[in-house]
Amino acid sequence: MKKFMQLLKNEKVEWKTLGEVCEIKRGKINAKYFNYKGDGKYPVYSSQTFNNGEVGRTNEYDYDGEYITYTTDGAYAGTVFIRQGKFSITRNCGLIYSRSNKLLNKFIGYWLSENTKKYLQGSKERPKLMSGIVSKIKIPIPSLKAQEKIVQILDKLSNLKNELNQKLKIELNSRIKQYEYYRDKLLSEEYLNKITYNLTHDTHTHTHTAKS
Known part of the structure; x- marks a missing residue:
């Protein structure tokens, strides 16, 4: 966070919660029933970090464009990725994108990469980062x-x-x-x-x- 704030030095910023300026969603695919060996065109991302979070592929997709995804629970809870292109996510994955023309998705992604870990809840063995908490995270908007x-x-x-x-x-x-x-x-x-x-x-x- 210190490094990020250094880049904002001398910049006039407006602080908003993510819930005020972003859409925050959860994935639709149940990882338990997902075919991990599928040979589809588009990646499916989950809560793991290995292989860029990809757990398999499918011939359908739910999102197309630039988005931010984050792991909602487990050992890698709070890990943030900046996604581009066509993809889907499992229920163990959260998704964020800007609703404001004054806020870039990549800017959100880099900010969250440095900040999500301190918002984790639950036990050390099973930390969580739920949508309700994410919506309350404040972000500086220069x-x-x-x-x-x-x-x-x-x-x-x-x-x-x-x-x-x-x-x-x-x-x-x-x-x-x-x-x-x-x-x-x-x-x-x-x-x-x-x-x-x-x-x-x-x-x-x-x-x-x-x-x-």
Whole structure:
């Protein structure tokens, strides 16, 4: 929140609750009965964060455009995603979009990314972020020009973070493959037989030399 507020420094803002300026909804799909192995055209997002929150695909969609989704309960409750395109969400997922021409969806998404965790309720094992609470979250609304500038800055930072994570992932996979190669080589029958032969040969040679 401190970093976000720094970007708002010297900007005139109007504070509103999300309920005043946004539509807040829950998904329609019951995750319990969803076909996770479906080969559809459009993604279905749920409460997980792995694979960008996608739990499967379907040939139908409920939303088309730019929206904000957030996980409503479970270990990842309060995790926020900025979505674009055609998609659907399960009941474990909340959806937000601006009703005001003075508020950008991406601006909402970046603000919530830094703020939702402090609004979680329930136990530590099963935290929740319900629509009634989300509607009461206050958001600063600067001018559209300021919002666009802040979104551009945060887009660049997000892209840099994603690039770094991708490079780290590639490097990690490379290291894992390298480890697996040498592990398999060291444990191969050919290598073990060679080691056994060398040890046996060295022992016989040492014994023969000692007797001499």
